[in-house]
Amino acid sequence: xxxxxxxxxxxxxxxxxxxxxxxxxxxxxxxxxxxxxxxxxxxxxxxxxxxxxxxxxxxxxxxxxxxxxxxxxxxxxxxxxxxxxxxxxxxxxxxxxxxxxxxxxxxxxxxxxxxxxxxxxxxxxxxxxxxxxxxxxxxxxxxxxxxxxxxxxxxxxxxxxx
Numbered sequence: 001x002x003x004x005x006x007x008x009x010x011x012x013x014x015x016x017x018x019x020x021x022x023x024x025x026x027x028x029x030x031x032x033x034x035x036x037x038x039x040x041x042x043x044x045x046x047x048x049x050x051x052x053x054x055x056x057x058x059x060x061x062x063x064x065x066x067x068x069x070x071x072x073x074x075x076x077x078x079x080x081x082x083x084x085x086x087x088x089x090x091x092x093x094x095x096x097x098x099x100x101x102x103x104x105x106x107x108x109x110x111x112x113x114x115x116x117x118x119x120x121x122x123x124x125x126x127x128x129x130x131x132x133x134x135x136x137x138x139x140x141x142x143x144x145x146x147x148x149x150x151x152x153x154x155x156x157x158x159x160x161x162x
Contacts, residue, residue, distance in 0.1 A: 056138060057085050060097040063142035064134045068103060071147070075115045078127065079104040087138065094139045103130045103149075118153050 061082050069077050084100040104127050105117070112119030112126065119126045132149040136142050 053087070056087065056097070057082070059142070060085060060099060060136065060138065063136050063144070064099060064101060064132075067134065067136070067144050067147065068101075068132065068149075072103075072105070072130075072149070074108055075117070075130075076106045076108060077103050078106060094137045096135055096137050096145060098135050099133070101132045101134060103132060104128075105130050117151055 061080070064082070065077070065080050068080065081102045082099055083102055086098050087095055088098060089095045105115075106125075106127055107115035107117055107119070109115065112128065117128050117130075119128060128151060130149050130151050132147060134147045135145040137145065
């Protein structure tokens with residue numbers, strides 16, 4: 001550090017790299033690195049949570065598909081679409097999932113009323129739309145809790161030729 005006195009002015013000249021500047025820069029770099037580390041951990045946990053949620057949703061969809069194929073027989077489930085899904089925690093048991101599904105179905109009998117459905121063709125080729133709400137435990141067994149299905153015939157609940 002050099003101190004020069006020039007006519008009523010005192011000039012303090014510091015070397016380019018001094019301990020004060022280095023310390024401030026070091027603290028600044030440390031803060032930036034800590035912020036980046038925190039951000040990366042948050043992003044990483046969000047990605048992991050998103051991946052787990054996506055896998056949980058797929059597993060729930062598979063549980064529902066198996067349930068509907070088994071329970072709605074003799075109705076043939078052609079396509080199952082998950083419209084809404086939510087995960088609900090439970091105080092004493094495993095969490096459970098709730099879902100709303102849209103199923104495209106056919107009846108093996110030419111008369112859809114044989115399967116409890118309303119149809120107009122009576123030739124066995126009609127694809128009908130059934131909406132279902134379903135709940136199941138989110139465990140490896142996927143124990144079903146409840147299901148409710150209905151065919152909405154007033155708003156285009158009937159499908160098209162299959």
